[in-house]
Amino acid sequence: xxxxxxxxxxxTQGFLTEVDVFSEREIGHFRALFDDLEAREGKExxxxxxxxxxxxxxxxxxxxxDKRILDVMQAVMGDNVMLLSTHFFCKYPDPExxxxxxxxxxxxxxxxEPPIAHTAWIAIDDADVENGCMRFIPGSHKNGIAVHDxxxxxxxxxxxxxxxxxEYVDDSAAxxxxxxxxxxxxxxxxxxxxxxxxxxNRRRCGLTVRFIPPHVKQTMLNSHxxxxxxxxxxxxxxxxxxxxxGMPFPLS
Numbered sequence: 001x002x003x004x005x006x007x008x009x010x011x012t013q014g015f016l017t018e019v020d021v022f023s024e025r026e027i028g029h030f031r032a033l034f035d036d037l038e039a040r041e042g043k044e045x046x047x048x049x050x051x052x053x054x055x056x057x058x059x060x061x062x063x064x065x066d067k068r069i070l071d072v073m074q075a076v077m078g079d080n081v082m083l084l085s086t087h088f089f090c091k092y093p094d095p096e097x098x099x100x101x102x103x104x105x106x107x108x109x110x111x112x113e114p115p116i117a118h119t120a121w122i123a124i125d126d127a128d129v130e131n132g133c134m135r136f137i138p139g140s141h142k143n144g145i146a147v148h149d150x151x152x153x154x155x156x157x158x159x160x161x162x163x164x165x166x167e168y169v170d171d172s173a174a175x176x177x178x179x180x181x182x183x184x185x186x187x188x189x190x191x192x193x194x195x196x197x198x199x200x201n202r203r204r205c206g207l208t209v210r211f212i213p214p215h216v217k218q219t220m221l222n223s224h225x226x227x228x229x230x231x232x233x234x235x236x237x238x239x240x241x242x243x244x245x246g247m248p249f250p251l252s
Contacts, residue, residue, distance in 0.1 A: 003075040010076045014141035014191040017177050019184045021068050021122065027182035031124050033059040034088075034205060043092060046205075047099075048157050050088040051224065054248065060086055061249045064209040069120055070234055072186060073211050077118055080235030082242075084110075084117065084210035084228055088124075089157070091132045091204040097197040098155040100132070102163035103171070106210075107189035108148050109160055110228075111220040115145060117189035117212050123179040124205040132198040134177040134185065137170065140192035155197075159223040164192060179206075217241035 001009070001019075010016055022030070037057065038046045054061040064086050073081050091099060107115040127133040151163035169192060177185050187193060198204050214237040218228055229245045237244075 003071070006072060007075050010186065010188070013138045015136050015138070015177075015185060015187040016072070016076075017136075017175075017185045018179060019072060019186065020182070021066065021184050022182035024182060027124065030059055030063055031181065034124055038090075043090070046088060046090045047092065048087075048089060048159070052085050052087075052229075054083070054086045055229075056248070058249050060207065062252055063122055063207055065233060065251055067252075069122075069184065069209070073118065073120065074234050076186065077211060077213055078235075080214050080237065081233050082212050082214055082230040082237065083233050084212045084230050086210070087208045089206050089208060091195070091198040093201050093203070094132075094197045094199065097199055099157060100153070100155055100197050101134075101193075101195040102151045102153070102156045102158060102161075103169045103192055103194040104148065104158060104162050104164055105146060105190050105192060106187075108145060109158075109162060109223040110189075110210075111218050111222045112212065112216050113219040114216060115189065116216050117210055118186060119189065120184050120186050120209040120211070121177075121179075122184045122207045122209065123181050124207060125203050126181050127177070127179045127204050127206060128200075129176050129178065129196075130198075131200040131202050131204040132195050133179065133204070134193055134195045135171075135174040136177055136187060137173050137192040138175060141188040141190040145190065146192070214239050214241070
């Protein structure tokens with residue numbers, strides 16, 4: 001798919017999927033580095049606890065700032081691209097089918113105004129229906145911010161247990177985002193998305209990379225009670241809403 005067709009699809013659907021980025025050899029290299037990090041940090045932390053680690057783990061920085069990813073993000077976002085943060089989501093085999101991600105919009109708990117952000121989801125492992133791949137509702141990014149309540153179902157991985165109530169979600173329209181390791185999806189911060197439990201015997205690991213344009217500012221702390229530390233990766237920041245943060249490692 002050309003960059004022009006990606007832009008049209010993204011504007012219409014609110015997402016891209018099966019975007020080829022890393023070769024099998026490249027993603028195998030990064031997977032081995034993640035496996036080492038997982039062994040050091042432990043699976044419990046790796047499930048949702050590895051946020052903002054591009055500041056101290058060079059391989060995460062390399063994944064998040066790969067030129068092929070930034071070319072796509074610049075096409076769908078515009079010339080000026082800031083890295084907001086990175087966050088691993090690791091779903092481990094879940095025989096009791098308890099661990100899930102409720103329907104939500106990313107932008108509702110990041111404290112940003114205007115509510116604009118974009119997420120690249122890089123598949124470290126294969127992601128499929130059996131192991132709980134993401135699900136998107138096409139076009140749902142066009143209707144503004146939806147009502148979010150607390151989920152009554154135990155096992156929601158979201159940081160403040162948020163959920164769009166069922167009456168606002170037409171899950172019959174949902175699309176399963178099946179990715180091979182090394183591919184990525186991209187979604188708008190207002191797109192409805194969720195994922196089901198991992199009912200396979202395989203891990204499902206993905207790195208989310210969050211991007212914003214520089215006119216966006218933080219008006220309240222995020223759901224982790226923190227301020228963001230964005231880094232300019234393409235173009236320039238003409239607004240200065242955030243303290244200037246240098247790159248922790250060189251761009252490759």
